[in-house]
Amino acid sequence: MEKRRVVVTGVGAVSPVGNSAQTSWEAVINGKSGIGPLTRLDSEQFPVKVAAEVKDFDIEEYISRKDARKMDRFTHYALAASIMAMKDADLELDEETALRTGVWIGSGIGGMETHEQQFKTFLEKGYRRVSPFFVPMMIPDMASGQVSIHFGAKGINSCTVTACASGTNSIGDAFEVIKRGDADVMITGGAEAPITTMAVAGFCSNTALSLNPDPATASRPFDKERDGFVIGEGAGILILEEYEHAVKRGAKIYAEIVGYGSTGDAHHITAPAPEGEGGARAMRQAIEEAEISPDKIDYINAHGTSTPYNDLFETMAAKTVFGDHAYKLAMSSTKSMTGHLLGAAGGLEAIFTVKALQEGILPPTMNYVNEDPECDLDYVINKARKTDIQYAMSNSLGFGGHNASLVFKKI
Secondary structure, eight states: OOOOOEEEEEEEETTTSSSSSHHHHHHHHHHHHHOEOOOOOOGGSSSOEEOOOOOSOGGTTTTTHHHTSSSSSHHHHHHHHHHHHHHHOOOOOHHHHHEEEEEEEOOOSOSSSHHHHHHHHHHOOOGSSTTTTTTHHHHHHHHHHHHHHTTTTTSSEEOOOOOGGGHHHHHHHHHHEOOOETTTTEEEEEEEEEOOOHHHHHHHTTBOOOOOOOOOTSSOTTTTTTBBBOOOEEEEEEEEEEEEEEHHTTOOOEEEEEEEEEOOOOSSSOOOGGGGGGHHHHHHHHHHHTTGGGGGGGGEEEOOOOOOHHHHHHHHHHHHHGGGGTTTTTTOHHHHOOOOOOHHHHHHHHHHHHHHHHEEEEOOSOOOSSSOOOSSOOOOOOEEEEEOSEEEEEEEETTTEEEEEEEEEEE
16 A cells, blocks of 8 residues: 655644744744743742743633633643644645544643642532543543534544553554545644642652743753753644645645654653663664664754753764764754643654744754763754754653654655
């Protein structure tokens, strides 16, 4: 059977750096940060003082207040980003196309905010006052469910939950759905709203978050003084489409997705495998599926969380996979500006990766000041770079030993 090609025909985003894919992209290529003081919570309760919060977002621009009240914040982000992505793709479903259109949106922790609010209600007022919408608001698959309902998309409807790799795994899984012929269109990506009391408390307790109180320097991937990630929120959604289907309707095409790799560390619940061994295997898998040699990769949008282990081991993994070419390709972390969107990170960063291919601009790693001799690759330091690239990779790594990589091709 002839291999079905898969392309990206639409993008949508709600992020700390902008409430659309285009404004988010313009922000990161201009080095604009979305990190600021932690305002959604009482910062006096925590040692962490900064966060990458979504700003000036109003879900009622997209759906009614009545419907919005039945959804957690992470679903608001997913639905708004999906509406933008479908509009960008110029796609409207009818009875026939709906059957061949699926949704696959990942989330790492789902409706944590709803869980906390409703548990408080239960403790104070008893079970009768708990919302009947509590469970469908909380469960991580409900972003996919609500998007499917909104558009009437009746194809495969799923959700990948792989911590911080959720968005990338979801895109890769959606890619495979189209490739094997089970759908012609997939609405896919990730969504997360983790700036909640218990989520922040948990990350503080396991010392994953940066304690740097300065929003301008707290997220500093690959910098020697990095001390943890900055928690973020939002959604990144892509429309994947079978190539002939897209051409037939005259769709604009951002890029082609040509490779997907997904592996497990089988090592530790939070720490990555030594030397990034699992991540290296995911990158190799994606390159092999793309049917290219490693030296064809020009740019990597790194997982690059600004944690001591991740940045070192991701650098080591790149050296393992690419050898001498690791020093010739560019690898940057847009988390230096967006913070870490957890399960939504892969969706947003996939958008940045396809935009880099389309426009020939590599987004920078900001806040890199102190050179780390162990992190010695080309991180596109502190300023975007105009470079024509043909192949680009996006990496995501998650608690539980989840590793995912995507390879995109310029078209």
